[in-house]
Amino acid sequence: MSGGTFHVHGPHDHELEHAAQHAGDTAHGSSSSSSMVNQIAMFTAVVATVGAIFGYMGGATQANAGLFKNNAAIKKTEASNQWNYFQAKSTKQSLAEVSRDLAPADRQAFYQAKIDRYEKEKKEIQANAEKIEAEAKDWDTQSDSQMHVHHRWAQATTALQVSIAMAAIALLTRKKWLEYVMFGVAAVGLAIGVAAMAHV
Template sequence: MSGNGFHVHGPHDHELEHAAQHEPKGMAGQLAVITAVLATVGAMFSYMGGATQANAALYKNDAAIKKTEASNQWNYYQAKSSKQSLAELALDLSSSEEQRAKYRDKIARYDKEKNEIKEKAEALENDSTEFNHRSDEQMHQHHRWAQATTALQISIALAAIALLTKRRWMKGATLGVGAIGVLLGALAWFHV
């Protein structure tokens, strides 16, 4: 390059411009396209893996909340049982029929309240179990996405090795491992 904005291209510059303007050919061009496709698919798989992991954590959190609510209901149930037991003791110790009738009513009321509380506690425990099941399903799916992403990353690394060594069998290995990654991604997609 000279001073007054005049620029002279060398033969190497011309070749680089020519290569950049035309479609890449040969194994290097094919590996570049394969790598780009694998990286794109891998990015999508990675996103899905992160999303399923986040969903699993949310479901696990919901399960813990429902379990705590169920525990609170069981504590309430125990309190009602204690009151019922005290009313039964008072019934046994009462001498007047008026007092005995009052304690019989309390016992019946506590028994009814306990049954309602028990149903609510059991429903909350069922909800907790369902959220845990959903969390487990999401974690299984997350592991599939992670396996698929890992296979695609290995495939990209094999593509780089194939490019450096110019070994055709490495290109085949790149495609094979990439196909395994896509298969694992399909299994994740279909929840297998």
């Protein structure tokens, strides 16, 4: 008892011991089975890494889409404020026109100057409002574009996740056709990822 130690086996230790006990079986069995295990393990590691990158890109494009949509909303509010300002100037111009028509001849020039000023200010306000509306439309377009790319990244990530699941099933069942399906689904995911990168 003096030199004895107490050791508790965790699940990982149990799997390592199990693998060591059956190493002889693998060595005497088909070498293609061992090769398949190694191939799927490497494939899973690579696809999981690429999938993590795709997931990050999907999150980034979604954040950009939200930011751009927010910018569009701000610009739309600014444009609305400009149109309200334009309407206020129009109202003042109408009142000045009525005042000019009712005023004596010596005061008509005063009101006409106001009318001319309001007309000039209205043109400037209108141009500014239209410019801000164009900016809002541009932000909306950029937001829609980012959301489209986000959906592409999400599709690519999902395909790679399905591929990893197929790899696990192929590893458990040792079915060669499942390995081909695994590679095929991964190829589809990578192709969609390339489309996302190209903003297609």
